[in-house]
Amino acid sequence: MPVQNKMWTLKLKTIFLQSWKTHIPKSSTTAATNDIKDILRTFKKYGVRQEGLAFSRKITRSMPIWYHRHADKKIRKLNHSEASICLKKNHKIFSVGEASDFVIHLGNLNHQPIANCECLPCVTTRVDTQCHNPNRCMNRAKDLLNTLPSKWDPRQQLPEDYEREQGAVGDYDQWSYFDPTVTTKGELSDSLRTFTHGELCNDLPDTRPYDGLNNGGHRWVLF
Ligand SMILES: [Zn+2]
Ligand SMILES: [Zn+2]
Ligand SMILES: [Zn+2]
Numbered sequence: 001m002p003v004q005n006k007m008w009t010l011k012l013k014t015i016f017l018q019s020w021k022t023h024i025p026k027s028s029t030t031a032a033t034n035d036i037k038d039i040l041r042t043f044k045k046y047g048v049r050q051e052g053l054a055f056s057r058k059i060t061r062s063m064p065i066w067y068h069r070h071a072d073k074k075i076r077k078l079n080h081s082e083a084s085i086c087l088k089k090n091h092k093i094f095s096v097g098e099a100s101d102f103v104i105h106l107g108n109l110n111h112q113p114i115a116n117c118e119c120l121p122c123v124t125t126r127v128d129t130q131c132h133n134p135n136r137c138m139n140r141a142k143d144l145l146n147t148l149p150s151k152w153d154p155r156q157q158l159p160e161d162y163e164r165e166q167g168a169v170g171d172y173d174q175w176s177y178f179d180p181t182v183t184t185k186g187e188l189s190d191s192l193r194t195f196t197h198g199e200l201c202n203d204l205p206d207t208r209p210y211d212g213l214n215n216g217g218h219r220w221v222l223f
Contacts, residue, residue: 051193053182053205054151054159061097061154062188065144068096068152070202075147083133083140090129091137099141100154106138113139149202159183159207182207
């Protein structure tokens with residue numbers, strides 16, 4: 001479903017990517033709300049939702065972190081603390097990608113888990129954002145990311161990471177082969193599927209080729 005229009009993208013964001021209950025005032029009869037009602041009705045009818053075996057890191061990073069659609073419910077409890085307010089207001093962290101770039105600093109060898117840590121990322125963060133406790137905010141961002149299922153966590157190894165090598169397998173002229181790649185690529189709107197039904201699965205499939213030992217989920221039979 002290609003969606004170029006900006007308004008569309010905004011509506012899709014509200015409806016699919018965040019876990020807000022879509023609220024349409026009953027009394028309102030403006031063109032805009034009728035429009036959303038129509039969209040919702042149509043999407044419900046055709047079972048539109050984000051679905052795929054795996055998504056590219058670009059798509060997982062583009063998701064909004066706050067009220068992330070696929071996060072564990074406990075993410076809602078993390079929303080209103082001082083650290084979360086600081087993450088939004090001072091650090092301007094709104095997407096999964098921004099959060100995961102921020103938590104990388106926790107792995108800095110000079111970082112200490114204290115409020116007045118003097119490591120370079122903490123010092124820079126303090127100067128750039130007026131945050132007085134970068135360590136606290138980094139840990140909060142990590143808590144937020146930890147509520148994401150593996151399919152939606154860009155810090156995990158994703159099928160995309162090893163699919164490129166698998167692509168080379170197909171370079172046999174006379175053999176037709178089964179394309180083992182499962183990753184949905186492109187923009188966020190490319191993650192939407194119609195005619196979906198049943199339980200949504202957020203586990204990552206292991207599509208690495210079977211290596212003859214215990215690694216890799218599948219034996220790709222090439223004949
Ligand atoms: Zn530090
Ligand atoms: Zn902060
Ligand atoms: Zn599953």
